[in-house]
Amino acid sequence: MTGQTPFERDRWEALLLDHAAHFYRNGWVVGTSGNLSVRLPGEEIRITASGGHKGALSRGDLLTVDGDGRVLSDILARPSAELSLHLAIYRHVAEAGAVYHVHTIESNLVSMWAANGELPLPPLEMLKGFGIPGHAAPPSLPIFDNDPDVSRIALQVEELFRRKEGAMVPGFLIHLHGLTVWGKTPEEALKHVELFDFLFRFQVQSRSMEGR
């Protein structure tokens, strides 16, 4: 997180906006769902405002908050309702530089298949993108209950981080709600969204074929 130049800060913001538009085109943040953030030097977090349409965001649709969620910018919008999830991740994952929260149909579908609060992931080569060595047992993805008060979900996320840190894939599901991922950089967070999406689509199509 340290050592970013002003140029790098601009680039990260531009990437976040590009990725939001890309997610919208993919149908992953339709309506006004979804929220994206990056962490810049000095624990400044830039996050999408609440309620904006992700198809055509500009820099003016981003707010600055500090690590405790205090709004530092003077624009009138409120930060995303899921801000507490972003803060929980930045607090517990030192290297996290970007957090993306998306509402995909497949993430909603697979969230119904929890086994002990986790989704077993399929043993695809694609897991290599998470740095998981070949032929390792596939990891599971945590699934949290949905709650109209997102800060209560965030507390459970923090609780899990304390228990499992170092042994987690970079993401989690919320039941019938969506997928949240993080990465060292915006590019890595994008990659993680894509990898999970691939795995979920494989699982949904596989189950459709088998009639299980």
Place this chain on the structure above:
Amino acid sequence: MTGQTPFERDRWEALLLDHAAHFYRNGWVVGTSGNLSVRLPGEEIRITASGGHKGALSRGDLLTVDGDGRVLSDILARPSAELSLHLAIYRHVAEAGAVYHVHTIESNLVSMWAANGELPLPPLEMLKGFGIPGHAAPPSLPIFDNDPDVSRIALQVEELFRRKEGAMVPGFLIHLHGLTVWGKTPEEALKHVELFDFLFRFQVQSRSMEGR
């Protein structure tokens, strides 16, 4: 509806045209199906002409009608055959500024699952986009029988508005025909189309997996 400046009127028309092109790219208004309107100050309604291809509409493809459907513009085209549905909504929903009618495959599929003339919607977080509070019981979506005489469907829509106003999600289905939504603004109508589409796709894929 009041207080729109000429600039705002131009912007709403431009949004309607953008949304039509977007719907076409999504496969929601293929052939010459689908129709879109906005309500401008003075109860002027701008609506797509009948039979046009939605891939490349221009302002010349829009007609002006009044609140009773009388054509005020002097172009030769006829207004959309579904004009009566648009008028019924504008008559009963004072804040409606845009009405969009689309033919999506999923809206046709879920329209077959009526229970007492309504489609129960799934309990997804995405419902929050309709302003429905978290953990509220999911609403149902009215489904009307299809009829070659659209004005007869419009009468049933008006009848329902009289019975249920204030307790409705902003849309309805017509059996094996399509989805109609409204919103305060073109942006909100777009959001509502996207939200319903997400819910319908979830339901179709969910049923494909379960083999119900």
Place this chain on the structure above:
Amino acid sequence: MTGQTPFERDRWEALLLDHAAHFYRNGWVVGTSGNLSVRLPGEEIRITASGGHKGALSRGDLLTVDGDGRVLSDILARPSAELSLHLAIYRHVAEAGAVYHVHTIESNLVSMWAANGELPLPPLEMLKGFGIPGHAAPPSLPIFDNDPDVSRIALQVEELFRRKEGAMVPGFLIHLHGLTVWGKTPEEALKHVELFDFLFRFQVQSRSMEGR
């Protein structure tokens, strides 16, 4: 077919090329599959050359043939192997101005469901795009056996035209091969491809859900 100006000829050729690129983006003419033609005044037919990739055709990829399939242009390419299908349609449908042949996955899937050599179409409002009056019984679509010698399929198409002319939807299927449509203009042929694609997708998804 008569009365086209040179400007109109240019426009029709440009539309054919646009539609080919659009079909490619939709996955309907991948590999080197698919072929498109328009009929210009003087029974000149412009048709895509055999074996070209449809993603980026230009005017130089079109050949001119007469109504009997004799090549009138001096470019070295051969006309599409499905030329005989195009000629059969132009011969029997006086008002046909464009013929489009596409290989879509859904057209291959539904071609397996022949009942007496025909596919019953579902009773969707979308049928109105074919000019079929509301609440009429849905038409059926002819399905021909595939044959490595396309001219033998063309003979059967001609035979059917003689038997059924005036009572047909503007298209037919070839078993495990693809969909062929015609229209008065390129725009109408595009509309017909879109309408059939919508109906086929509805049928495929409907069957996936029902586990029939």
Place this chain on the structure above:
Amino acid sequence: MTGQTPFERDRWEALLLDHAAHFYRNGWVVGTSGNLSVRLPGEEIRITASGGHKGALSRGDLLTVDGDGRVLSDILARPSAELSLHLAIYRHVAEAGAVYHVHTIESNLVSMWAANGELPLPPLEMLKGFGIPGHAAPPSLPIFDNDPDVSRIALQVEELFRRKEGAMVPGFLIHLHGLTVWGKTPEEALKHVELFDFLFRFQVQSRSMEGR
């Protein structure tokens, strides 16, 4: 492979980069999966670097290796981990000018249906794109076991080439991993990816409908 002019070399590299971007848009090389190469005169192979995102590659993301996989360019990146698969193909298929390796969801799904190490392909007209004569029995596609050490897969590929050369479709699957194809030119390799993708999608959707 001989006789390419400098212009032709530039064009092939540009095609490879275009195809990588196209595959990314199709969801076939998401995350950092997938790799593409072309063979230029003098047995110079240009291949994508390991770990790059395929959405926006440039020439600087390509490395030059010789036929034994020795890196000839002085950029710091490593060649793709699947390099050994590319080399195996170039070694045994004299006319191969391009090798594309993609991770599609459908290629992962159908790879589970091996019968004696092969996937029977469906009898679609689309097979004609491989130069397979009409009404010939559909070919099968080899499926190899996945292995964290890709060079061990490459050995099995070479073994198969020795046994079957001349009687193969231009591609193979790796179980729960992806599809590898080759072609005389980048355009032909693209065509082969598209043809296999069409066949796999047909098979997946067909099985979803039948509930087999």
